[in-house]
């Protein structure tokens with residue numbers, strides 16, 4: 001059977017400035033990131049002929065109008081929350097592998113601090129459910145009981161995991177501290193210069209049990225963009241091509257309601273992981289680093305189990321500070337992640353993985369990095385996995 | 391947990407639209423009912439148009455025993471909307487009903503720190519406004 005394995009490459013990556021108060025629109029932030037990605041790739045704006053648009057903030061046609069793309073041959077959208085950028089790679093890879101488009105732009109970004117601040121209800125003192133496919137469930141069945149924010153929904157899964165399997169806060173804290181430690185080596189990281197200890201983790205206030213403050217990601221105004229082309233075309237461009245060796249999406253069931261799930265630990269990534277690993281033809285031992293969507297610490301742990309690095313209930317023993325550190329067996333979120341670099345819907349995880357594989361990461365470079373994985377997590381547990389290699 | 395006075399109930403209310411309006415209409419009559427497939431008998435919640443098991447469009451709103459157990463929870467300390475500030479900490483709890491369906495609710499008589507997996511609970515009805523009644527749960531010592 002035909003496979004997408006190594007048919008497409010990421011040839012350019014870029015970001016906007018990461019701020020808490022951009023003074024710009026989402027589209028402006030994403031155009032800034034796109035310009036940087038084009039420059040990185042050595043391409044001109046109108047070389048782009050395909051766009052997998054962002055889940056919010058602007059349409060593919062807005063990008064085309066700004067970039068001078070008079071013949072936009074392919075546009076698509078992935079509506080999977082924070083899993084959208086990784087899953088967009090699948091759509092982009094299909095488009096370039098089949099020749100539907102030559103150079104596909106994948107932008108994503110938001111004003112997560114100045115406009116859509118989750119810690120105050122998503123912005124504007126909103127007291128009705130958000131738009132989108134999950135708004136019905138949230139408005140009809142969750143909001144009357146004060147379950148408004150992602151930290152609360154994912155906490156239901158975390159609480160049950162902790163009670164059933166003895167999953168420890170120390171493990172969650174280790175993930176937070178690891179991200180912050182890596183951020184100290186990342187000039188782009190918002191939390192550079194603000195180290196965190198495990199004591200700080202435990203002393204911080206509760207947000208929604210079992211999550212304390214440092215279990216939670218940042219709220220950032222930021223955007224990122226990546227450019228995908230065919231592997232043949234990639235060889236002509238200036239950067240070391242980063243191959244999309246395996247890519248897949250998955251959805252929990254039912255995707256629009258967490259309480260109804262027969263098994264709350266079966267998430268989108270549970271379905272995506274075996275497909276992407278099989279496509280790439282590699283095993284877990286081949287992975288040199290992992291950029292795992294880290295909206296909340298436990299969500300990383302849930303994904304590590306879904307990825308198959310350990311069995312269900314064993315993540316609290318699998319994740320040790322040594323194993324996930326730079327220089328460890330499975331370096332995790334080498335840029336600092338959503339927790340300590342910036343919250344860019346995980347497109348910054350893709351950008352970091354590409355830079356690691358191009359060996360551009362300076363002090364935080366994973367030595368001899370050949371293969372890395374990037375996950376996406378969004379909405380009520382939608383998932384994506386991309387296995388990238390140089 | 392009901393600190394607010396009924397005349398000035400400020401927390402979000404269900405918008406009473408679509409099949410959710412039917413669910414809450416029964417709650418107003420102090421009946422907890424869930425959809426049950428008229429063909430294969432499978433209970434479901436949240437309400438759906440089609441039975442995911444057999445594909446039937448036919449269903450009834452079947453009366454629940456009102457009994458269930460705690461499946462999971464969170465204890466929210468941060469008020470994500472200002473009107474929840476007087477309520478924190480409060481616990482949105484997932485209840486697994488004896489019929490097999492699960493729903494989100496609050497326990498009225500259990501402190502968040504006393505919550506346990508499997509704790510037996512029974513439905514009570516809270517008439518939060520003249521129009522809307524929310525199903526909540528209290529601890530059930532025995533069946």
Ligand SMILES: [Zn+2]
Pocket residue numbers: 427428429430431432441442443444445446
């Ligand atoms: Zn049926």
